[in-house]
Structure formats: structure tokens, C-alpha cells
Amino acid sequence: MNIVQAFKTGKFVVLAEMNTPKGVDISRFMTDARHIKGRVDAVVVPDMDNGVMRLSALGGAAALKQAGIDPFITAYGRDRNRLAIQGDLLAAQVLGVSGILVVNGEAMANSDHRDAKTVNDLDEIGILRCAAQLKAGKDLAGFDLDGAPEWIVGCMLPAVADDAALEREMEMARTKIQSGAAFIVTQPVFDAKRFEPVARQLKSLGVPVIATVFLIKSVAVARYIATNEPGAHLSEETITRIRKASDRELECLKIAGETLAQLKASVSGVLIQSMGWEHRLPAILDAAGV
Template sequence: MNFKKKLSAAEFVVLAEMNTPKGVDISELVTNARRVKDRVDAVVVPDMDNGVMRMSALAGGALLRREGLETIVHVYGRDKNRMALQGDLLAAYVLGIPHLLVVPAEPMSNGDHREAVTVDDLDESGILQMIRSLREGVDLSGFDLKGTPDFTSGCAMAQVAEDSGLDQEIETVKRKVEAGAQYIVTPPVFDLDAYGRIAEALKPLGVPVIATVFLLKNVGMARYMSIHDPGSRISEDMIRRIRKAPDREAECIRMAGETAAELKKMVQGIKIATLGWEHRLPDILASAGL
């Protein structure tokens, strides 16, 4: 059963995130994808994630489709206007990539090409409306398409630092669902109790929720995120657990696996993000019993 059918059937889905290379050597991407081919429902391919210039998600998605994996590509408006976005999405569809995830883009000031000019012709809701229009067989100028793509499109939920901001973010996500989002991907989960409240708040929107499981690599990363991203809710107990572990890397993998297993009871899917450690995806899946 493919990704779209599993979503529709309310079955649990497992996604793995894999970045494309900064260059043309695709060997690592392909090798890592083959390792999880029969263990995940789809691979999410970010497009120049964190503002770093890489091979396009469209190319990465096509490569992984060639390897027999379903792929979901990121879509955002920072680098392209509505005309280029529509052309890329039509290309994605004919290359066997009907699954899309509309996300906010990292500011250019945080990336490796700070002199690049941003476009931002359409915001996230505008892009979702654009995708819905293409699914209906019409482009944004009102012209009929020759052949209609059947996309599955999702949206991203922003991190919420305080419970007081949850209602406002739920309203933002609601507008994205009204614009055409068919599933929601939420930020990395480190506090399951707090996430339970988020999952409950999203239920009335009536679309599948997919939670992100993020692999902390070491104490330094956990500490940095706890300070600079308070919405992550990384606790001192979690940092202490990594620091005291005889094998810290194995402990981080175990923690990610535990989180994935618990989230299976709360939402319809998970997306595992390892930020360059895609070779450890099989270990996380094994730890989670997936």
C-alpha cells in the first residue's frame, strides 16, 4: 500500500528524511535509501534545507524513485516565483513524485549563499492553493492543463515555545488545511507530555498528523537546541541521560527509538530526521520496533 492509500486508510506511516548531496556524488544518498527501502513508506527530500545550496529535491526525489522508493519533496516560495513552482511541480509529477510537503524556508541570512535574492512570490497557504488549482486542472492564470496531476500535499506546523502560543499556531495550521493541506507534519518531539496536548489540539482539523523524531547526536547538540530553540522542550534530564551513558551515540539512537515507539500511540505517522546521519536510520527503526 502506498503513502497516499495508507494515509486515507488511517494506517501508521513511517517516513525518513534524506538530504541531497552538495555536489553530484549520489552514492551515499542511494546507499542510505537502499538500507531502509522496505522499512519506510516514503523518503522526505528537503530542498536546500537550512539555506545550504545542494542538488535540488526534484533530482533527489527522481533518483530515489528510480531505486523503488516513494518520495515526498519539500516545496516553498523563497527561491522561485509561481510560474517556476508550477513548472517544477508538473515535472515532479511526471517523474513519479506526486507527494509534496509545503514548508517555510530558512532565511538566506542563515545559509551559505547570503547574497542570493529571495523571491517569496507565494506564502505557504498560497502554494497550497496553487497545488489545489493544479489538481483541479487549472494553472494560476486560469488556463486549463493538458493532463491533471493528482498530488498529495501536506503542510508543516511551526514549533511552539509556550502553551499560550498553541491556539494561534493551530489557527495558522487550520488555514493551511483549508488551503488544501491533506496532512500535517509537526516539529521534533522531545517532550511527549507536551506533545500530547498538541496532538489533541490538532485532531479537530480532521487530517493525519505526522510527528518528527529528531536524532540528537551528542550532548553539545542537545544543549545548543535547549538554549536556542526553547520550543524544542529538551529537558535537563534528557541531556543528563546522554552525558552519563557509557555509549552516548547508542543512547541517542535508543532515545529516538523510544520516542518513535511512543508516538505510534499518539499520531498517524512519524518522520525520522537525522541531519546527516542517515546511515543510522536502520538502527533507529530497529530500536523503535519498526
């Protein structure tokens, strides 16, 4: 069952994020992907996430497709102009990519190539409109395409610290949906219970909501998130639970799995971000009973 059918039938969708290697040795990437084959609905391949130069998302997606794994890729305007974006989106269709997630690319200040020049010819709304026009059979110059793509396109909801910020981002999300987004992915959720009223508000947008489950890898990571990302609502109780655990790594995996399981009641699916611990994705799925 593909993602579109899953959304229509109400099946709870599980996506997993996997970064490509910084090089051409994809053996670990493929091994980790095969370990979750059949347990997730699709693998999302970020395109040079955090500004780190890696094997392209298209390359990783093509390898996943050859292995029988449904791939999604991210798209943004930081590194490409509108010609390159359109060419890559069309290539994604040819390579078997079934989903595009339009995101806001991180600043080059955090990149491992800080001297690289940014492009930003199209912003998130521009890329969503571009994708919609391609699906309608025309390019951005108005010329007819020889075959139109059929992937599903989604957008991101940025982190919000309060109700006012949430309302502003929901208004922006409405514009993104009007521009062609068919589903929305939230920032990481660390407290499923506290997220429930937000999920109810997001459902009013009329598209499936995918909540992000972020794997906390240590007490230090948890403390950083709680201190620097107030909208994350990562509780002191969670930090204490990790700190007191006899096996902190296992406890972090359990917390991610529990969060995933709890979110089933409020959203259409989840996106698991393991941030380099892709080999631990099966353990998270086990903890969630997926």
C-alpha cells in the first residue's frame, strides 16, 4: 500500500529518516534500510541535511528503490535555482521517488562548506507551487511537459513556542496547502499528551498530520533541547528518567518507541529521526510495537 492509499484508508503511516553517507560507500546505509524494510511505509532521505555535503538524496533514493524500499526526498531552495529544482523533481519521479517533503534549508553558517554560495531562487511556497505546476503538466515557464510526475508533496511545520506562534504557522501552513502540500510534518514531539490539543488544531487544516519522533541520544542532548528549544516541551521528568537509567541508550530507545505508540491516537503517522543511529531504528519500532 502506497502512502496516498494509506492516508485515504486511515492507516497509521510510519516514515523513517535516513541520511546518505559522506562518500560513495552505501553499504551501511543499505544495511540499515534493509533492517526496516517492510516495517516502515517509506524512508525519507534528506538532501544534505544541516548543510553537510553528502551523497545526494536522489542517489540514496534510487538505491533504496532498487532494494524495494519506498523513498521520499526533501527539497529546498538553498542550493539550487528553479531550473535545477524542476530537473531534480522530474528525475525523482523517473527514479521511483513517491514523495517530496519541502523544507526550509539550514543556514550555511552551520554547514561544513561555509564558503558555499546560497541560491534561494524559490522559497518553500515557491517550490510547492512549482511541484503543483509540474504535476499539472507544465514547467514554471509555462511549457508543456512530456509526461507529468505523480509524487505526493508535503510541507513542514516549524517549531512553535506558544499559541500565538502556532496560529501564525497554521496560517502559513494553510498557504502551503493551498500551494499544493498534501500532508504536513511537525517538528519533534517529546510529550504526546501535551501535543494532543495541537494535533486537534492541525487536523483543522484538512490534510494528514505526521508527527516527528526524535531519538534523544543522551542526557546532554535532552538538556540542550530543553534549554534551547522551549517549544519542544521536553520535561525534566524525561531527563531524570534517562539519567537514572542503568542503560541510558536503551532508555532513550524506549522513550522514542513509547512516544511513537502514544501518538497513534492523535495523528495520521510519524516520522522517526534517529540522527546517525539508523541502526537502532528496529529497536525503536520494537519498543513501539510496530
